[in-house]
Amino acid sequence: xSINLIVLYxxxxxxxxxxxxxxxxxxxxxxxxxKLVGLSIFQSSVFIxxxxxxxxxxxxxxxxxxxEDTVYSNPLPHVLILTxxxxxxxxxxxxxxxxxxxxxxxxxxxxxxxxxxxxxDGLKDIQIEDSxxxxxx
Amino acid sequence: MLILDNIPALLVAIPLLASAVVSLLPxxxxxxxxxxxxxxxxxxxxxxxxxxxxxxxxxxxxxxxxEPPWGIVFVLDSANVYLVLLVAFVSVIATLYAYTMLAREIxxxxxxxxxxxxxxxxxxxxxxxxxxxxxxLFVFLEISALSSITLIALGAGQDRRxxxxxxxxxxxxxxxxxxxxxxxxYLYAATGSLNLIDIxxxxxxxxxxxxxxxxxxxxLAGIMVKAGVFPVHIWLPAAxxxxxxxxxxxxxxxxxxxxxxxxxxxxxGIFIDITQLVDFFLLYILMPVSVLAIFYxxxxxxxxxxxxRLFALSSIAQIGYITFAFSLxxxxxxxxxxxxxxxxxxxxxxxxxxxxxxxxxxxxRATMSSMQGVGRQMPITFAxxxxxxxxxxxxxxxxxxxxxxxxxxAIFETGNGFYVALIALSSVLSVLYLWKIFExxxxxxxxxxxxxxxxxxxxxLPVWLMVGVIMIFGVYSGEVISSGIGAANALxxxx
Numbered sequence: 019x020s021i022n023l024i025v026l027y028x029x030x031x032x033x034x035x036x037x038x039x040x041x042x043x044x045x046x047x048x049x050x051x052x053k054l055v056g057l058s059i060f061q062s063s064v065f066i067x068x069x070x071x072x073x074x075x076x077x078x079x080x081x082x083x084x085x086e087d088t089v090y091s092n093p094l095p096h097v098l099i100l101t102x103x104x105x106x107x108x109x110x111x112x113x114x115x116x117x118x119x120x121x122x123x124x125x126x127x128x129x130x131x132x133x134x135x136x137x138x139d140g141l142k143d144i145q146i147e148d149s150x151x152x153x154x155x
Numbered sequence: 156m157l158i159l160d161n162i163p164a165l166l167v168a169i170p171l172l173a174s175a176v177v178s179l180l181p182x183x184x185x186x187x188x189x190x191x192x193x194x195x196x197x198x199x200x201x202x203x204x205x206x207x208x209x210x211x212x213x214x215x216x217x218x219x220x221x222e223p224p225w226g227i228v229f230v231l232d233s234a235n236v237y238l239v240l241l242v243a244f245v246s247v248i249a250t251l252y253a254y255t256m257l258a259r260e261i262x263x264x265x266x267x268x269x270x271x272x273x274x275x276x277x278x279x280x281x282x283x284x285x286x287x288x289x290x291x292l293f294v295f296l297e298i299s300a301l302s303s304i305t306l307i308a309l310g311a312g313q314d315r316r317x318x319x320x321x322x323x324x325x326x327x328x329x330x331x332x333x334x335x336x337x338x339x340x341y342l343y344a345a346t347g348s349l350n351l352i353d354i355x356x357x358x359x360x361x362x363x364x365x366x367x368x369x370x371x372x373x374x375l376a377g378i379m380v381k382a383g384v385f386p387v388h389i390w391l392p393a394a395x396x397x398x399x400x401x402x403x404x405x406x407x408x409x410x411x412x413x414x415x416x417x418x419x420x421x422x423x424g425i426f427i428d429i430t431q432l433v434d435f436f437l438l439y440i441l442m443p444v445s446v447l448a449i450f451y452x453x454x455x456x457x458x459x460x461x462x463x464r465l466f467a468l469s470s471i472a473q474i475g476y477i478t479f480a481f482s483l484x485x486x487x488x489x490x491x492x493x494x495x496x497x498x499x500x501x502x503x504x505x506x507x508x509x510x511x512x513x514x515x516x517x518x519x520r521a522t523m524s525s526m527q528g529v530g531r532q533m534p535i536t537f538a539x540x541x542x543x544x545x546x547x548x549x550x551x552x553x554x555x556x557x558x559x560x561x562x563x564x565a566i567f568e569t570g571n572g573f574y575v576a577l578i579a580l581s582s583v584l585s586v587l588y589l590w591k592i593f594e595x596x597x598x599x600x601x602x603x604x605x606x607x608x609x610x611x612x613x614x615x616l617p618v619w620l621m622v623g624v625i626m627i628f629g630v631y632s633g634e635v636i637s638s639g640i641g642a643a644n645a646l647x648x649x650x
Binding site for chain 1 (some may be wrong): 300308326333
């Protein structure tokens with residue numbers, strides 16, 4: 019990729035980097051809150067993507083000034099992202115509320131500990147639990 | 156007529172407003188009454204809509220007088236009007252069922268709020284079924300996801316694993332929804348429009364466009380997560396099995412079906428200009444994946460002993476049948492898919508309701524070991540359960556038979572006998588897990604007395620209402636078949 023292309027599209031490159039970073043955090047982290055942080059980064063990268071789409075170089079806010087030949091940025095992606103931010107906040111709030119409840123119920127929010135807990139105190143996955151009972155019957 | 160003209164908007168607005176009112180009501184009983192009355196109004200409006208569509212073919216409702224493509228529109232045609240009716244019907248029955256069942260599964264003081272979220276979920280399903288705006292769909296998708304997650308998490312009072320199931324759904328669902336938004340962004344960059352019909356027109360002018368194709372891929376991936384299509388279904392079994400039984404029956408019946416409908420609309424209704432790519436996707440990706448889904452779901456269900464999880468796995472197989480029908484890429488294939496959307500929603504709703512009543516009867520989760528002889532102790536529910544089970548297999552005189560019949564008809568049109576054998580084999584396999592359940596519940600002696608005096612009539616009545624409709628559609632199937640054919644006509648044109 020030529021330097022020119024990087025300079026021209028640097029915002030999109032950052033979007034992709036953030037997106038991958040967010041997805042990686044969600045997949046690799048064991049901690050439920052860190053997963054939500056990853057989700058936030060992932061969603062934010064999409065917000066930046068939309069805002070980059072709407073930007074017209076040299077454009078101003080779309081307010082009618084009466085001056086002819088004014089270049090305006092496209093306001094629609096910004097409005098859409100305003101909605102998406104609200105949705106993202108709601109998702110994160112619900113996710114954090116669930117994490118609080120998980121901490122109360124299981125005394126842990128680490129994925130590997132929860133899996134280990136399932137094995138220890140008979141809270142195994144139903145599939146394993148019942149296949150034993152069935153063979154006993 | 157002010158009300159009749161605004162039915163599409165009211166179908167979303169009324170449950171939305173009612174949900175705010177319900178959350179403030181002091182008593183659970185009043186809250187239920189209000190919610191039930193709301194769903195009845197929605198059912199009435201859905202019937203009105205069917206009447207309007209059968210005379211005018213299509214309806215476009217522009218919000219606030221902003222004409223498309225600038226404003227947000229709700230589009231109704233013969234592809235989605237029956238889906239709206241299905242959502243309305245199932246939500247009435249599920250709310251009736253919730254009167255007894257939800258009250259016994261979650262704390263009384265939480266009930267009004269639970270009904271508020273319940274109505275929110277119903278409102279979002281109506282919105283998903285009707286919207287003709289790509290970004291508006293994302294908003295409804297998220298309302299539906301957040302309300303379903305809350306409802307699933309309510310199962311924590313019974314089993315704390317509901318919380319983990321809800322959390323997993325939240326993370327996977329949010330990734331799916333964000334993928335969908337990325338896709339919409341690409342499409343907007345390519346066409347400059349969010350209106351689905353306008354996008355089609357502009358894409359036809361543009362010709363093959365790399366950004367639009369990428370956008371399509373992202374959107375489909377996101378929708379597939381929501382629809383529980385096989386490789387991205389992992390949130391589904393746990394979510395359905397730990398949710399309260401009323402919630403499982405509502406979600407299993409209609410939540411994934413609405414996403415599947417939109418999946419079909421994206422594939423067949425919008426991206427006309429890249430037919431070759433869509434053909435490739437259908438033949439080499441969707442078809443193998445659907446066959447895998449059918450066999451994975453069915454075989455996993457055979458080895459599963461928890462009833463709710465078993466039927467959740469069987470749902471994955473049934474969604475596989477629907478996507479398989481779509482992947483045949485023919486008029487009769489799409490009709491078969493839409494017929495099965497309606498029939499499977501009714502069948503799976505009835506099955507989840509019946510399993511909930513069994514679990515209530517024995518006071519613990521319904522599993523192969525705990526359910527011995529329960530069929531004899533609860534004969535009324537069990538009879539309805541067996542009929543719904545027969546419909547799931549596809550026995551003649553039930554609605555499931557009509558689905559299978561039209562699926563086979565669509566396959567025969569392609570002239571590929573291999574697929575006929577595959578579908579027949581999977582039907583035989585599904586007999587195995589249903590026979591296992593029948594054997595445990597009916598042929599074994601009861602091991603423990605029931606925790607309740609008798610089967611609650613308010614709980615088995617909804618099951619029988621569903622089963623009644625399944626049997627009626629099995630004999631007088633004209634309406635369902637014509638709805639499926641109408642859907643195919645609306646999506647790819649009459650043949």
